[in-house]
Amino acid sequence: MSSNILLIPGPIVISENVQAALGTPSLSHTGPEFAAIFCSTLQKTRKLFKAGETAQPVLLAGSGTLGWDVAASNLIIPGERVLVLSTGYFSDSFAECFQTYGAKVDKLTAPLGGQVPVSDVREALANGHYKMISITHVDTSTAVLNDVRSICRVVKEVSPETLITVDCVCSVGCEKLEFDAWGIDYALTASQKAIGCAPGLSISMLSERAVGVALNREAQSSFFASLKRWIPIMQSYEKGSAAYFATPAVQLINALDVAIGEVLKPGLDARIAKHRDISNWFKSKVTEELGLKLVSANERVSAHGLTAIYVKNPPEVISALKKSGIVIAGGIHKDIKGEYIRVGHMGESACNDSLQHIQKCYDALKSLNL
Ligand SMILES: Cc1ncc(COP(=O)(O)O)c(C=O)c1O
Known part of the structure; x- marks a missing residue:
């Protein structure tokens, strides 16, 4: 596997x-x-x-x-x-x-x-x-x-x-x-x-x-x-x-x-707070530092288990990340299918800090100069 x-x-x-x-x-x-x-x-x-x-x-x-x-x-x-x-x-x-x-x-x-x-x-x-x-x-x-x-x-x-x-x-x-x-x-x-x-x-x-x-x-x-x-x-x-x-x-x-x-085990509320923190961190890095736009209109309506991000060439971004060992998804909304990517940050990847999965994903996106 x-x-x-x-x-x-x-x-x-x-x-x-x-x-x-x-x-x-x-x-x-x-x-x-x-x-x-x-x-x-x-x-x-x-x-x-x-x-x-x-x-x-x-x-x-x-x-x-x-x-x-x-x-x-x-x-x-x-x-x-x-x-x-x-x-x-x-x-x-x-x-x-x-x-x-x-x-x-x-x-x-x-x-x-x-x-x-x-x-x-x-x-x-x-x-x-x-x-x-x-x-x-x-x-x-x-x-x-x-x-x-x-x-x-x-x-x-x-x-x-x-x-x-x-x-x-x-x-x-x-x-x-x-x-x-x-x-x-x-x-x-x-x-x-x-x-x-x-x-x-x-x-x-x-x-x-x-x-x-x-x-x-x-x-x-x-x-x-x-x-x-x-x-x-x-x-x-x-x-x-x-x-x-x-x-x-x-x-x-x-x-x-x-x-x-x-x-x-950590308490359901603590787990949910952890997802919110990771999601807020990732979304702010992607929007403020990489200057990218999210599909979800603002923080109030944004989910905490994934981020949908507009990029110029989604297939290229997905395959570049795959080369760095990170698998993300493309868009599936009928009106904007070919215009965005989706990054999941749930479970182990969001809650186990030692894995650094979301940091690694951000670093890989950053390295693409989007
Ligand atoms: C919000 C939502 N509902 C329903 C489904 C369908 O679930 P499944 O693919 O496990 O049948 C999905 C799958 O991603 C989903 O995200």
């Missing part, structure tokens, strides 16, 4: 302990040893989302995208209305997923690099009967951070019956997130970003009322993604007793248990 420094916005560099956990011998997925590991992972997942006993964690084999299918096929009945706040490629794809399952989607699209104004959200909610609003906490295509807390407040005020769904794929573990306190109903993420595990797990949290919607649903729109099937399995594992619907990804769950343990 390559020894390049992987600084794309996920998958990210993982710790040695997580790598070791991935390589452990197989266990029976219905045996007591694995049941204990799964139980521990589910309990840690609650802490990661700041979710209490009434919330329901769900860990499934699959990528982050599976969380979209879970939301669209369990919480929405065909014909129901969903308000999507779009801050880029991932918000738009989530909207497409809702439509695939028959939802009627209205989209509020933010100006490129910015957020949808909260006043627009208020107006839309006041004028439509939305079953759900969906917010992408960090749209990884633009590195725009949404103010989820303020949007939740507006929803509770104007349309309290609307379910709040948040795509947290690029935010859990590196941005402030308070599932219970903000009143989120469904939050989804994936294992390969700031949590610091390998790709392959869809990680979700449901509020009590979202669990009610999923369990009371009569016609099922999906088979593997059915929460009616999975919730009892998760509840059984969390009580320490195995149950079967489909085989869980045993080694990945084991690695996730270790990875979340590492996230929680």
